[in-house]
Amino acid sequence: MAKGIAEVPGITCGVARAGIKKTAKPQERPDLLVVVTEEPAEFAAVYTTNDVKAAPVKVSMELSGKVSGIVANSGNANACTGERGIKDALEMASLASQLTGKGRFLVASTGVIGEPLPMDRVRTGIAQAVANLGKAQGEEPARAIMTTDIFPKLAFKESSGFVVGGIAKGAGMIDPAMATMLSFVATDAKVPKELLQRALKEAVEVTFNAITVDGDMSTNDCVFLLSTGKSGVEITEENYSLFKVALTEVLEKLAYQIVKDGEGATKVIRVVVEGAESPQQARSVARKVALSPLVKTAVFGNDPNWGRVLAAAGSAGAGIVEEQTELYFGSYLLFKGGRAEFSEEAVSNYMKESQEVVIRLNLNLGSFSFTYLTCDLTYDYVRINAEYRT
Amino acid sequence: MAKGIAEVPGITCGVARAGIKKTAKPQERPDLLVVVTEEPAEFAAVYTTNDVKAAPVKVSMELSGKVSGIVANSGNANACTGERGIKDALEMASLASQLTGKGRFLVASTGVIGEPLPMDRVRTGIAQAVANLGKAQGEEPARAIMTTDIFPKLAFKESSGFVVGGIAKGAGMIDPAMATMLSFVATDAKVPKELLQRALKEAVEVTFNAITVDGDMSTNDCVFLLSTGKSGVEITEENYSLFKVALTEVLEKLAYQIVKDGEGATKVIRVVVEGAESPQQARSVARKVALSPLVKTAVFGNDPNWGRVLAAAGSAGAGIVEEQTELYFGSYLLFKGGRAEFSEEAVSNYMKESQEVVIRLNLNLGSFSFTYLTCDLTYDYVRINAEYRT
Incomplete structure (x- = not known):
């Protein structure tokens, strides 16, 4: 089985088929993902630089300190949805918090722009995904964030005593004057916040920021990187490059898969x-x-x-x-x-x-x-x- | 009959079917154009800002003073053709000079990049076009510079005692961080060089530099503006805006036609x-x-x-x-x-x-x-x- 974010020690994933996209048959594909960390985790993030930012991006950008995970949906971007969009994104995060009994959650959405989230379905979906925590492995979390993607995107790297694993989605509206598309990555290395953010920024620059499908920049792009610390390996200035190399390799593989899955691409x-x-x-x-x-x-x-x-x-x-x-x-x-x-x-x-x-x-x-x-x-x-x- | 550059007093045009494009059937469409001014004329020009400039652009950029016309071909861009390309462009200009018994010529090419010009055919074509001077009217000169264009592009404007008329070509590789595509425009107003260049630059900015088909910038783009002075109307700082308005209107119509003819465009x-x-x-x-x-x-x-x-x-x-x-x-x-x-x-x-x-x-x-x-x-x-x- 291919490994992704769910195989990083300290991370558990659950997905649900919530039927968020109007035209989706709910059984087709999961569209709701909850990623939970065993203990509150340091995180780093890179966001779209678009002036028009989706509600989940605005909400996630407000977070500092540690987080307990990520809640994300596909099928609806919750972008250009005004105050109601912000309220909905906040509710997604707090619902994930309550149902898991954990701390704060990052939130992300991808799909059609400008339609309000069908919150009834989203609520049911989050509850189901939380109930299914631990069952989603390998490709499953990546499937839950697909839109026009043809295949799920995941990558995993074992390094010296720690691992880095991640998933990504993206096929159109891919352009790199910013953090591109959605990608959720985790490591069981113990990385101080400052080094985590630096490594993410540097690795994104030569991976997600060096790909293009159509030159369009999305309202929803974000890359989240969680550090569970579960391996006990501490990253410091001394072994920073080890971590950065492993992270860059994972992001490179994810970036390559996004281009390979570029809308309509044959090469x-x-x-x-x-x-x-x-x-x-x-x-x-x-x-x-x-x-x-x-x-x-x-x-x-x-x-x-x-x-x-x-x-x-x-x-x-x-x-x-x-x-x-x-x-x-x-x-x-x-x-x-x-x-x-x-x-x-x-x-x-x-x-x-x-x-x-x-x-x-x-x-x-x-x-x-x-x-x-x-x-x-x-x-x-x-x-x-x-x-x-x- | 629609009017273009050939209808500007003091301008005569001739075209030929030279069969310059490898795959062209020579009878299909003219591909060689000679535009001649009765007397040496002031001119203004705007060129591509691409680092990779075609030979005819490099050759035309060297010209100052007055010119006696323009020689242009379609079917081959004479771009990325090295020293031979420069030699060929110079020969096109001097051949037009000799055969018309006039002064210096601007030169322009459009078509496939990177193939040497078939000079035998070009020479024959220039001779034929010169022999046909005066016969090419209305759409005919515009047809001679078409490549993937579906229809010829021309525009004409009568103002206070003078006229402005022009032709253009362009369908793909249209992007406006520069002078876009080929356009040859003439006026029978008598415009001093400095005002002619200013008017062209200002008019291009809101017309040819405000259109895009695919964001690609060509190696061959240039806009030539000739002033024959045949009407006797002198343009000065006082009536400059009159001239600029007329010129802008003509360029606007040409720019619109280019976008309308954008490769594959339906709207x-x-x-x-x-x-x-x-x-x-x-x-x-x-x-x-x-x-x-x-x-x-x-x-x-x-x-x-x-x-x-x-x-x-x-x-x-x-x-x-x-x-x-x-x-x-x-x-x-x-x-x-x-x-x-x-x-x-x-x-x-x-x-x-x-x-x-x-x-x-x-x-x-x-x-x-x-x-x-x-x-x-x-x-x-x-x-x-x-x-x-x-």
């Missing part, structure tokens, strides 16, 4: 920019290429359209020099010294046969690099998003 | 942001909404998905306040005071029946406004761009 695109004169240059060029609909549709069509890649790279205005730039698709060199020369057939075949297409730009201006992940843009992206509500 | 989307506390805020919010693939697919699906609009508006990070913001689709109020209330059916019908969907946000924070034009995102956008070369 992952890994955009690697090397030889940049600054980290900012590397990042901004990689981001522009990863965001380009023309690059993304070309990959869908197995078209080694290197010109679109160069045009997108140049549009960052980051000072790339055409004559210095080398462009590779996989191991094939397409463009160097200001001109292109390669076998269209060979590169197109490479694209056809690859689940992950690697687009690598060497700017030959310095020694910095950055990697961005995205996916191709397909008919299904349009279908999914044109039909989402109607 | 124009007009994003109006009002009540902003600064012009920058209005612009950045409007731009984010216009760029959002989720908003664009929702419009394609006739889905009044106001939540996506608010999420996109908020993602600008420009300081909008959810509770203050009002959102309208056409004349329908969808969201106000932090909550949504409207007839889904009525608004969806409005969307279905409209060729142009107006999305209007009143931020209620100040008195500035900005309007952005875009189009919906459809299956055909993906089809056109996945199949473009292969």
